[in-house]
Amino acid sequence: MSSLSSVFFLGAILLAHLSHCLASPAVTCQSLSSTLPGKVFYPGSDAYNSSINSYTYVNDRLLPACIVGPRSTGDVVSSVKILGKYPSTHFAIRGGGHSSNTNFSNTAGGVTIDMRAIKAVTINEGRDTVSVGAGALWRDVYAKTDPRNISVLGGRIATVGVGGLTSGGGISYFSPSRGWVCDGVANFEIALSSGKLVNANVDSNPDLFAALKGGQNNFGIITRFDLKTFVIKPFWGGTISYNNSTDDAILAAFTKHKTPKNYDQEMSIVQNMAYDSSTGAFNGITAVYYTTGQANPKQLKFYTDIKPQLSNTMRLSKPGDFAQELEDFGVPDEYTLAAVTSFRFSPTVIAETHAKWKAWVLKIGKIANLTAVVNLQSLPPPPRSPRTPNSFGFSPNSHPEKDLVPFTLSINYKDASATGALTKEIRRFIKEIDRPESFKYMNYAGWFQDPIKSFGAVQVQKLRSVSRKYDSTQMFQKQVVGGFKLW
Numbered sequence: 001m002s003s004l005s006s007v008f009f010l011g012a013i014l015l016a017h018l019s020h021c022l023a024s025p026a027v028t029c030q031s032l033s034s035t036l037p038g039k040v041f042y043p044g045s046d047a048y049n050s051s052i053n054s055y056t057y058v059n060d061r062l063l064p065a066c067i068v069g070p071r072s073t074g075d076v077v078s079s080v081k082i083l084g085k086y087p088s089t090h091f092a093i094r095g096g097g098h099s100s101n102t103n104f105s106n107t108a109g110g111v112t113i114d115m116r117a118i119k120a121v122t123i124n125e126g127r128d129t130v131s132v133g134a135g136a137l138w139r140d141v142y143a144k145t146d147p148r149n150i151s152v153l154g155g156r157i158a159t160v161g162v163g164g165l166t167s168g169g170g171i172s173y174f175s176p177s178r179g180w181v182c183d184g185v186a187n188f189e190i191a192l193s194s195g196k197l198v199n200a201n202v203d204s205n206p207d208l209f210a211a212l213k214g215g216q217n218n219f220g221i222i223t224r225f226d227l228k229t230f231v232i233k234p235f236w237g238g239t240i241s242y243n244n245s246t247d248d249a250i251l252a253a254f255t256k257h258k259t260p261k262n263y264d265q266e267m268s269i270v271q272n273m274a275y276d277s278s279t280g281a282f283n284g285i286t287a288v289y290y291t292t293g294q295a296n297p298k299q300l301k302f303y304t305d306i307k308p309q310l311s312n313t314m315r316l317s318k319p320g321d322f323a324q325e326l327e328d329f330g331v332p333d334e335y336t337l338a339a340v341t342s343f344r345f346s347p348t349v350i351a352e353t354h355a356k357w358k359a360w361v362l363k364i365g366k367i368a369n370l371t372a373v374v375n376l377q378s379l380p381p382p383p384r385s386p387r388t389p390n391s392f393g394f395s396p397n398s399h400p401e402k403d404l405v406p407f408t409l410s411i412n413y414k415d416a417s418a419t420g421a422l423t424k425e426i427r428r429f430i431k432e433i434d435r436p437e438s439f440k441y442m443n444y445a446g447w448f449q450d451p452i453k454s455f456g457a458v459q460v461q462k463l464r465s466v467s468r469k470y471d472s473t474q475m476f477q478k479q480v481v482g483g484f485k486l487w
């Protein structure tokens with residue numbers, strides 16, 4: 001090649017590169033379509049519509065330039081390689097599509113990778129694991145595990161996705177004894193920005209393995225989770241709802257439950273206090289489980305005996321049935337906002353914070369018709385083995401499951417025009433009750449919060465160095481705009 005033609009050749013490469021950099025998402029979509037024919041969907045098609053309309057919350061129903069629907073791990077790798085050539089095209093990764101945060105699983109005008117077709121659930125006989133495609137929902141998992149009397153650390157709402165819940169942490173029925181949902185992962189298979197598909201487990205890429213447990217979408221596209229299984233029998237659980245006459249009794253019972261010396265690793269509770277501005281009603285709704293398999297265990301009586309009750313479904317059952325029950329509490333086709341903090345336990349903190357919340361929801365109920373919930377639970381214990389850390393930064397001998405009370409706010413409403421005022425209000429209120437250093441569980445955090453910072457400076461540095469090592473082009477920091485970022 002003469003020097004002139006090599007200069008020309010170099011120029012052509014540069015130009016091609018430049019035009020890729022500046023290419024519109026439409027060009028990226030075209031390139032995806034030609035490599036993945038029949039798997040890229042455009043506005044106006046049924047596949048595009050049904051993908052958009054299947055997001056749980058209306059605020060997630062953004063309109064991307066196209067949606068890629070990979071059907072295999074190879075399709076995911078191809079998509080990542082093509083997107084890497086068009087760094088100006090934003091993209092989002094969608095599993096269950098249950099995030100309350102706009103942009104976390106969809107992107108307006110960019111490319112959304114809808115993982116829902118990758119949902120195979122395969123029991124690995126003799127290995128005590130189940131392999132789950134990253135686009136599966138928890139109901140898909142329980143449909144396979146429940147009939148065999150085995151289970152996994154998994155979600156408590158049927159249509160929550162495995163990918164989002166697990167990569168953000170996850171709280172399960174079995175968390176008080178077994179830890180976070182992400183701690184139940186034996187292996188992640190993940191497509192990296194380099195175009196490589198790798199496994200991350202305790203032996204292979206252990207730094208990535210740790211980072212992925214609470215790393216959300218920061219490191220690549222997870223394509224498969226191998227989840228550890230364990231034997232279960234039907235256990236006691238369900239929901240109880242109450243009118244406001246029981247508020248004090250419920251909060252006293254929850255306070256008793258949270259008193260560190262009363263910690264019971266078989267018992268898990270989701271305590272919701274709800275307000276409906278259209279009726280003015282406050283209701284307590286308790287979802288409570290006791291995993292020994294005993295019917296009507298005496299250990300729950302201090303809770304289940306609270307009266308009067310409006311409804312009570314306590315029974316012996318299995319995760320799939322319990323997860324469908326909580327699913328049925330969901331109100332479809334509404335906008336939502338959420339925010340989280342956590343408090344160090346004290347005998348008065350729960351009742352005091354609930355009182356502030358009540359005053360606040362009466363005020364925001366004047367902005368729009370809404371339902372507001374404050375949700376009280378326990379955090380799972382950290383991994384006790386230093387060989388299997390997650391990203392959350394609790395030391396193996398610490399006890400956040402006893403010491404901290406996570407406190408989650410959510411608002412559901414129909415009137416889109418109220419979003420600005422309600423966002424302002426929830427940001428102000430969470431700031432009022434929050435302490436800046438408090439741990440924030442990322443799956444319940446609002447997009448305006450910084451849960452990764454709440455894992456501590458040491459964790460942030462670790463996560464950043466894993467990002468530099470496994471995502472050297474920083475694709476998942478720059479091109480994936482939704483989710484909590486590392487920088």
Ligand SMILES: *[C@@H]1O[C@H](CO)[C@@H](O)[C@H](O)[C@H]1NC(C)=O
Pocket residue numbers: 044045046049
């Ligand atoms: C897609 O949905 C929109 C609004 O929900 C509707 O106007 C349009 O007709 C739908 N298109 C198709 C192809 O179903």
Ligand SMILES: *[C@@H]1O[C@H](CO)[C@@H](O)[C@H](O)[C@H]1NC(C)=O
Pocket residue numbers: 102103108447481
């Ligand atoms: C979502 O992302 C867009 C940019 O793609 C941005 O303009 C918008 O503010 C984001 N919305 C939220 C709620 O973060």
Ligand SMILES: *[C@@H]1O[C@H](CO)[C@@H](O)[C@H](O)[C@H]1NC(C)=O
Pocket residue numbers: 147148149233234
């Ligand atoms: C699961 O347990 C039930 C009893 O709860 C039993 O009847 C059934 O045979 C078990 N199924 C399997 C596959 O072991």
Ligand SMILES: *[C@@H]1O[C@H](CO)[C@@H](O)[C@H](O)[C@H]1NC(C)=O
Pocket residue numbers: 243244245308
């Ligand atoms: C709550 O239930 C009790 C007992 O059924 C009833 O007396 C009371 O009026 C109810 N309160 C409201 C606000 O519905």
Ligand SMILES: *[C@@H]1O[C@H](CO)[C@@H](O)[C@H](O)[C@H]1NC(C)=O
Pocket residue numbers: 244245247280281282
């Ligand atoms: C319960 O709600 C009713 C009506 O919504 C209200 O009048 C009453 O004061 C409330 N009671 C308590 C204990 O908050």
Ligand SMILES: *[C@@H]1O[C@H](CO)[C@@H](O)[C@H](O)[C@H]1NC(C)=O
Pocket residue numbers: 278365366367368369
């Ligand atoms: C709530 O809905 C009712 C009935 O549709 C309406 O009259 C009222 O103005 C709404 N309230 C607010 C704050 O938007």
